[in-house]
Amino acid sequence: MEDFDFNITIVGLGLIGGSYAMALKDLNPKNIWAVDIDKNALKTAQELGIIDQGYVDPEIPLKNSDIVILCIYPNLAIEFIKEQMDHFKTGAIITDTAGIKEKLLSKINGFVRTDIDFIGGHPMAGREYKGLSFASKDIFDGANYILTPIEQNKKENIQRIEYMIKGIGCKNIIKIDPKKHDEIIAFTSQLPHIVAAALMNGAKEENTHLFVAGSFKDATRVARMNTKLWSELLIENRENTIEQIERFEKYMTEIKNTIINNDQVTLEELFENARGKREEFIEKCMK
Amino acid sequence: MEDFDFNITIVGLGLIGGSYAMALKDLNPKNIWAVDIDKNALKTAQELGIIDQGYVDPEIPLKNSDIVILCIYPNLAIEFIKEQMDHFKTGAIITDTAGIKEKLLSKINGFVRTDIDFIGGHPMAGREYKGLSFASKDIFDGANYILTPIEQNKKENIQRIEYMIKGIGCKNIIKIDPKKHDEIIAFTSQLPHIVAAALMNGAKEENTHLFVAGSFKDATRVARMNTKLWSELLIENRENTIEQIERFEKYMTEIKNTIINNDQVTLEELFENARGKREEFIEKCMK
Structure with missing residues (x-):
């Protein structure tokens, strides 16, 4: 396993965010941080060692995060990026996990800073429950993961995300147009x-x-x-x-x-x- | 486990019939016989000890069978009873496993001998495959089993079938009107x-x-x-x-x-x- 020496922030510590944090452990990143409005979820995740540190205020982790993974509802994801625009680290990669892509990408790409790469993602993994207590790194095991990269995404950033996806256990990565x-x-x-x-x-x-x-x-x-x-x-x-x-x-x-x-x-x-x-x-x- | 000293014939050694034969073993009946047009299925089942003896000609086992379980398509079940009418043992219980009941019962009860009790049955068990090779006694484990007894069925015969159903591992027996x-x-x-x-x-x-x-x-x-x-x-x-x-x-x-x-x-x-x-x-x- 090559070096994955990055700070990663997960936004939204529910079923997908929690599972993502658990699965990322195997990649041994520099730090796994999480942002959530639910202090209890953050506290639990910290106590269980799922994350290194949890934050209610996104500014602190975002300014040092190389990769930001949005595990929140699609419209909230758009709002979040807009509101936090000034806080992202220069050259950061942002990816999401929402089940829809076209509108979300066109909206985000309409206002995102040019030094930031937003790479749309959709893990074909989940469970019919919600919340951190149902999270498990196993949900990614052998799952498919869809990426919807666009022309302005940097090749090395796409490769970095792909490496991460394989690292959490996914089997196939499918790259496809957001509309399709x-x-x-x-x-x-x-x-x-x-x-x-x-x-x-x-x-x-x-x-x-x-x-x-x-x-x-x-x-x-x-x-x-x-x-x-x-x-x-x-x-x-x-x-x-x-x-x-x-x-x-x-x-x-x-x-x-x-x-x-x-x-x-x-x-x-x-x-x-x-x-x-x-x-x-x-x-x-x-x- | 009380004594279940009966001769049982299973008609149709496919997924349901084969599974039934396997599950009946635990009840230790006098004999488990099977009727099928597929000689290979009979041979395999005999070699594996799933049945005591297989027959292509139904007459031989039927005349000595206390219980006959039809595990064949509904229209074939009606035909089978009609054709074999003279061969059933006096007082035999016949039950079936078809997923429809009203028409089947009214047809069979229109011509069945008065000394024979036909008790409609429908195990809520199965798999999306067919044939003996997919049979397993586990399919009945914890399953529901529907019976559609009618007025002319003898109480002790219904009880005998219920005892057998519990014996093969089913959880709930639901007695209901065939139309319902x-x-x-x-x-x-x-x-x-x-x-x-x-x-x-x-x-x-x-x-x-x-x-x-x-x-x-x-x-x-x-x-x-x-x-x-x-x-x-x-x-x-x-x-x-x-x-x-x-x-x-x-x-x-x-x-x-x-x-x-x-x-x-x-x-x-x-x-x-x-x-x-x-x-x-x-x-x-x-x-």
């Missing part, structure tokens, strides 16, 4: 959350739990989401989300019509198509 | 399979696998289903399935409209409702 990111993620992440919520909202039987096997449990797991965060993500990515819901509705209608038409042959074909794609998908995931 | 069963199961089991298939059918990116975290994987797990079986189940339970798809579509539209209207407050409320119901559901599952 938001389109794909609306399908692979936002749609399954909406589906889980819609399924759960439709549960009317008090004793539903007695009539389920794995299919319902799995399909509704993420209904136990951070509702504030996900509402924000969906609204911020609304055009893509709406498009994906409408595409999904068409595939539902396609299946429904075969049942309405008593057309078992076509229904089985649609299921076979899904089964084949699922097998292929899982094979690719295993690679 | 089909209504509920359309929501808790058939709808999640349709949703999984529709999600998977909508996957267009060749590299979808790079952009997923747990939510998509979990929601599409059962798209890897036995497509022949599930097509049959859905068509046979079509009125309930269509109703459940349409209810689900309304809950999807409700969420979609908040996004279209940029109404983050209502969206968060809908998600909060789902989150609350999911938590309550999981708590009940744990009990």
Whole structure:
């Protein structure tokens, strides 16, 4: 493991921020600092040795931080950079972890200092809970991590972030255009959350739990989401989300019509198509 | 463990039949026999000691079987009982494992011999694979098992089946009207399979696998289903399935409209409702 002699500040010590801090330990950076408004979270993280020092006031750690990792809601991330603009160290790298990228990047890049590199990031890792107490460095193990670098990002800064991402345990780093990111993620992440919520909202039987096997449990797991965060993500990515819901509705209608038409042959074909794609998908995931 | 000195025949040595045979061992019945058209499956099961003896011709085991467990597709189960009607032992109990109950029961009870008790059953257990090689007695561990007894079933026969179900490791036995069963199961089991298939059918990116975290994987797990079986189940339970798809579509539209209207407050409320119901559901599952 090469030298990673940097000061890193994590902003937001929730599930992702806490997990990030834990995972960064293996890279042995100079300092891991954290900023949060929750003093208890900072105190706990410090006592557990997850961070070296916690701060409610961002100014102190930011002025000495080489890398700043934002683990807060997307709109708050934009505000944070704006408000703290004068406090970042010259040449600092800022990265984020939000599930949406296009608007966020265009906003931040509209006002960020030219000596600072903002590199958009999105770890495909998480849990259906929130808060430091659910944090674990394992969430990055074998996970995919998306980066949305832009032309003005310095090559060596992108490489530094990539090195860090591998260091926390991620398997694949995917570099993609921010707009494309938001389109794909609306399908692979936002749609399954909406589906889980819609399924759960439709549960009317008090004793539903007695009539389920794995299919319902799995399909509704993420209904136990951070509702504030996900509402924000969906609204911020609304055009893509709406498009994906409408595409999904068409595939539902396609299946429904075969049942309405008593057309078992076509229904089985649609299921076979899904089964084949699922097998292929899982094979690719295993690679 | 009380004496369970019966001859049991399992019809259909696939995932459920094979798992049933394995789980029944703990009850130490007099004999576990199996009927299947697949000679290899019978041979393998015999060699592995899963069954005492396998038969392609049902007549031989049926005439000495006190309990017959049908682990075949629902329409095949109806046919099987009709064809083998003269071969069942006097006073035999027949039970099945199909995911639909109302039509199946009314058909079978329309022609079954009066000395035979057909008791409808549906183990809420399974895997997204088919065949003996995926069988495991663990699938019943802690699972729910639904029975749909009717008035003419003998009390002691129902009790015998319940004893057997507990013996294979199931946690809850739920006794319910066949019609009600089909209504509920359309929501808790058939709808999640349709949703999984529709999600998977909508996957267009060749590299979808790079952009997923747990939510998509979990929601599409059962798209890897036995497509022949599930097509049959859905068509046979079509009125309930269509109703459940349409209810689900309304809950999807409700969420979609908040996004279209940029109404983050209502969206968060809908998600909060789902989150609350999911938590309550999981708590009940744990009990």
